Amino acid sequence: MNGSQILRLLSPELILLITGFVVIGVDLARHREDEGRTAATVAVVGLILASLAAIALYMTSPNAIVFYTLAIDLYGLFFKVASFLGVALVIIASVNFMAGRSKYLGEFYALLVFAALAISVLVSATNLVLVYVGVEFLSITSYILAGFLRGDERSEEAAIKYFLYGASSGAVLLFGMSLLFGLTGSTDLAAVGQALKAGGDMHWLGVVALALVLGGLGYKASLVPFHQWAPDTYDGAPTPISAFLSTASKAAGFAVVGRVFLVAFPDFQPEWSQILAAVAVLTMFVGNLTALKQQSVKRMLAYSSIGQAGYILLGLAAYSMDPTFGGINGLMIYLFGYIFTNVGAFLLLLPIEKKHGSTDMAHFDGLATRAPGVALLMALFLISLAGIPPTAGFIGKFFVFAAVINQKMVWLGALAAVNTVIAAFYYLNVIRRMYFAESSAEGGVSLSRGLLTVLVVNAVMVLAIGIFAQFFMTWVNTSVAWVTASGF
């Protein structure tokens, strides 16, 4: 592989790296005049260019490993495109929110770009060292972003809780990796998988390492019992950052869990399938039951996002070689739709927060008469989260549940169905209050132009994935081809 080929394969990452520094430079020159608008524009343009570069690479179906550590394949590129778009939407929506709240806007947008770069490295990593470095790169940028509103007690608390959980989970992840290294003498995921297959009498130690690695990576995807940071951090962090953490960052967590388990632990599928099924059930119940009793919509969405992680994990728990209902394709289409749905739902809290100062359920009463557009969009995102057709959420749930049934895990499917009903109750409750409750406040809510654009894009994507599911599924099924090809 020569230099120009490597440059081509790494073009999305290089574009993001340069964009990050340009954003800081632009901000040095201009931040007093325009409250970070130029910096945000540069960041969004960079992210869109990086997505285009990733799509262009996707068209050439690469299957290369760069520097022995980064796999540039369709699976990784799929997650790159999805999370770059998610981060770009978050940045556009942040512009009005952040202006006036912080003096360091250039750094804010640069950190979001670097977070996208971290995701990009993470979803491609095929080496334990790089998986660890990617997780920590994403975590450290996220800690700063969560605590970005310095002097705001809630934002600081969100950051310190995220930091303490993240740092300890990182250490647990590393301990698992050190055991894997000791078992196999290699840090390359594929070599680890080969060595574990050869096995020997140390199988039980492999299971211990697997559990530690799941604990370390599971916190990024907010899986129970590694989720305690998530509700507080999503609640206290600046709302656009909650949207980022609960979508793009979580998708990266699932992408890396998927790659590590499928490449390094293929031989342990009987064990991890059971472990993941149990974790998924716990995650769904804890997330959904706690969401039921929340009085703040932001906190309800925080718990709902834990519940959603449970459904997504079902896809991996029910992994099989089946070309239509293999599970991993369900996980991917679910995450793709979920990014747009949840970014939309969290960002719709911005105008409510601005008008009322909090996101209490009561502020949603009668919203449909005061602000019909906002209520309609919120209803659409909530319907998608509940998994009702014709939205993206339905398609995701369909493929994940079908994989579960296909694997004959009937009890798992039944528990997931129970959870869908519990979740529908609290999602539809907000819709009920918006459309049928007496309004407690006067006057509509105003949307800035940037936020409106983002919400419309999200809504269009949610409906498009729901209606043209065939097109998106073809794309997803092509992206999982590497798993089948690797001779699992």
Added chain:
Amino acid sequence: MTVPLSWYLIFATALFSIGFFAVLARRNAIAVLMGVELMLNAVNINLVAFWRYLTPTDLSGQIFVVFVFAVAAAEAAVGLALMISIYRTRKTINVDEINELKL
């Protein structure tokens, strides 16, 4: 007389457990961070011991340790900055008192 590999592993596991206990039991955020550092050092001992005994010709174990050092330093820097920022607004870094967000 050479020290067998298992001694290193037992020592590292004990150190990891002590660090994990500190994370769970200490209320001061800086002490929690010290616990995390103990856990990371246990990992480093594991990695170096495995490298020395199992793959002395392959450097990947050592390189992993260098990365762990570097990342741990970056993480501690961000963590301590967060704690200073919290101390400025609340005059405490006791994790039990940082509890505005809850059910």
